Amino acid sequence: MTDRFSFTLHATDGKARTGTIHTPRGEIRTPAFMPVGTAATVKAMLPESVRATGADILLGNTYHLMLRPTAERIARLGGLHRFMNWDRPILTDSGGFQVMSLAALRKLTEEGVRFSSHIDGSKHMLSPERSMEIQKLLGSDIVMCFDECPALPATEEVVAQSMRLSMRWAQRSRDAFGDRPGHALFGIQQGGVTEDLRGESAEALKAIGFDGYAVGGLAVGEGQETMFSVLDYAPGMLPADKPRYLMGVGKPDDIVGAVQRGIDMMDCVLPSRSGRTGQAWTRRGQVNIKNARHMDDPRPLDEACTCPACRSYSRAYLHHVFRAGEIIASMLLTWHNLHYYHELMEGLRGAIRAGTLDAFVADFHAQRAAGDIAPL
Amino acid sequence: MTDRFSFTLHATDGKARTGTIHTPRGEIRTPAFMPVGTAATVKAMLPESVRATGADILLGNTYHLMLRPTAERIARLGGLHRFMNWDRPILTDSGGFQVMSLAALRKLTEEGVRFSSHIDGSKHMLSPERSMEIQKLLGSDIVMCFDECPALPATEEVVAQSMRLSMRWAQRSRDAFGDRPGHALFGIQQGGVTEDLRGESAEALKAIGFDGYAVGGLAVGEGQETMFSVLDYAPGMLPADKPRYLMGVGKPDDIVGAVQRGIDMMDCVLPSRSGRTGQAWTRRGQVNIKNARHMDDPRPLDEACTCPACRSYSRAYLHHVFRAGEIIASMLLTWHNLHYYHELMEGLRGAIRAGTLDAFVADFHAQRAAGDIAPL
Numbered sequence: 001m002t003d004r005f006s007f008t009l010h011a012t013d014g015k016a017r018t019g020t021i022h023t024p025r026g027e028i029r030t031p032a033f034m035p036v037g038t039a040a041t042v043k044a045m046l047p048e049s050v051r052a053t054g055a056d057i058l059l060g061n062t063y064h065l066m067l068r069p070t071a072e073r074i075a076r077l078g079g080l081h082r083f084m085n086w087d088r089p090i091l092t093d094s095g096g097f098q099v100m101s102l103a104a105l106r107k108l109t110e111e112g113v114r115f116s117s118h119i120d121g122s123k124h125m126l127s128p129e130r131s132m133e134i135q136k137l138l139g140s141d142i143v144m145c146f147d148e149c150p151a152l153p154a155t156e157e158v159v160a161q162s163m164r165l166s167m168r169w170a171q172r173s174r175d176a177f178g179d180r181p182g183h184a185l186f187g188i189q190q191g192g193v194t195e196d197l198r199g200e201s202a203e204a205l206k207a208i209g210f211d212g213y214a215v216g217g218l219a220v221g222e223g224q225e226t227m228f229s230v231l232d233y234a235p236g237m238l239p240a241d242k243p244r245y246l247m248g249v250g251k252p253d254d255i256v257g258a259v260q261r262g263i264d265m266m267d268c269v270l271p272s273r274s275g276r277t278g279q280a281w282t283r284r285g286q287v288n289i290k291n292a293r294h295m296d297d298p299r300p301l302d303e304a305c306t307c308p309a310c311r312s313y314s315r316a317y318l319h320h321v322f323r324a325g326e327i328i329a330s331m332l333l334t335w336h337n338l339h340y341y342h343e344l345m346e347g348l349r350g351a352i353r354a355g356t357l358d359a360f361v362a363d364f365h366a367q368r369a370a371g372d373i374a375p376l
Numbered sequence: 377m378t379d380r381f382s383f384t385l386h387a388t389d390g391k392a393r394t395g396t397i398h399t400p401r402g403e404i405r406t407p408a409f410m411p412v413g414t415a416a417t418v419k420a421m422l423p424e425s426v427r428a429t430g431a432d433i434l435l436g437n438t439y440h441l442m443l444r445p446t447a448e449r450i451a452r453l454g455g456l457h458r459f460m461n462w463d464r465p466i467l468t469d470s471g472g473f474q475v476m477s478l479a480a481l482r483k484l485t486e487e488g489v490r491f492s493s494h495i496d497g498s499k500h501m502l503s504p505e506r507s508m509e510i511q512k513l514l515g516s517d518i519v520m521c522f523d524e525c526p527a528l529p530a531t532e533e534v535v536a537q538s539m540r541l542s543m544r545w546a547q548r549s550r551d552a553f554g555d556r557p558g559h560a561l562f563g564i565q566q567g568g569v570t571e572d573l574r575g576e577s578a579e580a581l582k583a584i585g586f587d588g589y590a591v592g593g594l595a596v597g598e599g600q601e602t603m604f605s606v607l608d609y610a611p612g613m614l615p616a617d618k619p620r621y622l623m624g625v626g627k628p629d630d631i632v633g634a635v636q637r638g639i640d641m642m643d644c645v646l647p648s649r650s651g652r653t654g655q656a657w658t659r660r661g662q663v664n665i666k667n668a669r670h671m672d673d674p675r676p677l678d679e680a681c682t683c684p685a686c687r688s689y690s691r692a693y694l695h696h697v698f699r700a701g702e703i704i705a706s707m708l709l710t711w712h713n714l715h716y717y718h719e720l721m722e723g724l725r726g727a728i729r730a731g732t733l734d735a736f737v738a739d740f741h742a743q744r745a746a747g748d749i750a751p752l
Contacts, residue, residue, distance in 0.1 A: 044703040306550040312461040327420040
């Protein structure tokens with residue numbers, strides 16, 4: 001344990017890196033996947049179960065928590081860790097992305113964003129200063145700068161103006177964050193799919209100085225090929241001795257491609273959301289448990305998986321409880337998906353340490369290409 | 377372990393009894409509460425968690441399972457225990473009660489009940505012979521006779537005719553069940569709220585001979601006072617050396633009153649259903665977690681309770697996740713309710729053994745009368 005936030009790089013393989021982020025609340029093995037606990041819960045999971053799947057850190061959503069139950073209430077109750085019974089690291093986003101995608105009647109100015117709650121219509125303001133205040137009230141270990149992210153496609157001029165606003169907000173975030181030993185503040189690179197703008201953004205952030213750097217503004221509908229084309233250069237613009245975080249990614253093959261390109265941290269709702277819609281992720285790809293071909297299948301989702309859903313239940317059972325609308329379907333499929341994601345991260349970390357990432361990735365793609373087991 | 381079904385009485389206190397039901401799949405401590413796993417899951421719980429709350433046995437619903445995923449499918453998949461990952465005893469009802477309350481277009485004849493599924497409208501028949509066949513396909517440890525139960529209030533003539541039909545069906549159930557060592561068949565006493573009819577029913581069942589006897593036709597809207605007035609005499613009409621099972625009961629004070637009157641087994645959806653609607657049962661009575669008075673309350677539901685919901689979460693958290701529609705609210709409240717129910721059963725068993733049931737019951741009522749803790 002440590003009372004400071006720091007990052008140790010253990011090994012690299014090509015551009016891929018493996019390391020450890022040290023925080024007072026515990027270590028984060030990188031590359032790390034962060035399950036999303038939007039409203040102070042990773043949906044359908046107890047936090048000890050999330051930990052059992054291999055999670056070192058969770059993500060909380062500032063936008064949702066500020067509206068309900070409110071950051072001030074969580075602070076009075078002892079902070080987000082205690083509130084949600086998770087004593088390991090928590091990263092909170094800034095609210096910037098979600099206020100633009102979820103809130104109603106939003107108005108963007110230099111100061112910040114005024115908006116109405118999607119829950120009850122109440123009026124709120126998010127700015128760099130307010131976002132820092134909320135994330136401090138929550139007790140977040142890794143705080144994200146308040147930024148603005150235009151939807152793609154957008155003209156280069158719109159992307160440039162937005163990026164420069166985000167860089168001014170990054171400075172205001174840094175100033176408002178102050179000096180909080182043991183807590184980290186991450187800057188967020190913007191610039192869309194334009195290399196020059198990504199470079200300008202990286203220089204602006206490095207001039208301010210952060211504990212880690214996110215690649216923002218991707219995974220917003222641009223497609224994997226475009227995302228990878230940006231990741232071919234964007235992470236390399238950021239300091240090599242700090243963690244690099246790709247926000248909102250992704251599917252297993254997105255994750256593998258991002259790690260190959262030098263990303264250390266990722267988050268996504270996909271494994272938990274998929275669990276609730278009957279989609280399982282396995283080394284063989286995606287399995288739709290709703291499909292009638294599973295109705296009589298006594299085999300587990302994946303006979304090599306050690307999660308509770310695969311150890312103790314048949315596809316036939318998972319199909320039945322999903323069709324019957326039973327909560328246990330969401331519980332078991334979410335558990336499986338998070339287990340698979342973290343097993344994939346562990347595989348990536350091991351391969352980078354061993355210098356065998358290319359072989360690992362080739363095997364990853366070969367298993368997926370072979371597809372799911374045939375019906376009995 | 378044993379390869380036979382048997383019942384050992386350990387102690388009595390007044391009419392109350394404590395004992396052990398021995399089955400090849402494990403022992404059942406009585407008085408026992410049986411959580412309901414309608415569609416092959418106790419809603420919002422993993423089976424190992426249900427066991428951790430203190431459950432020795434679950435109840436499965438023949439009506440639901442015969443329609444989806446079907447008894448034949450469960451049999452092909454190795455039986456209900458394996459299907460739902462519960463290796464301890466399972467009691468299945470006969471389908472008789474639920475076909476009359478849930479199915480559409482039902483037609484009752486001497487042969488049985490023809491009906492249409494409430495799920496897909498498909499046509500089915502339930503009879504004593506078909507109910508025995510289904511419960512055998514499921515692999516149930518304790519099989520219930522197929523019976524008919526008129527809604528109360530009903531005229532004495534209707535109740536008498538219905539009871540006599542159920543007694544003819546009890547004989548047919550016994551004949552169809554055959555000899556299945558290690559599996560038990562329970563008869564069901566009917567007769568409404570009429571002592572003579574209850575007596576006639578008990579004599580008919582004893583003449584046939586069963587491994588246990590249920591008091592049926594109660595907890596169908598007649599109210600606690602009427603139910604207790606029947607329980608003042610009905611259990612005593614049944615053999616003292618066999619388990620006595622009160623079907624579909626109940627609230628904690630119903631359970632306590634039933635145990636005082638000589639009941640050994642009960643089942644009810646209440647602790648799990650309440651958990652999903654935001655109702656918690658504690659030694660202080662019922663707590664509605666939706667109520668705004670819990671919004672800022674850092675205290676657990678019950679500071680003396682050792683369940684995960686009380687050990688690790690505040691009322692404020694439970695209120696928040698319930699209001700936010702999060703699945704974890706159902707998971708935690710159901711866990712708490714089942715834990716409380718089984719703790720109550722353990723208390724009752726201990727008091728009967730110690731000969732201190734009156735004091736235990738007085739304390740139970742005193743704690744409830746004092747009510748929930750005041751808001752902060």
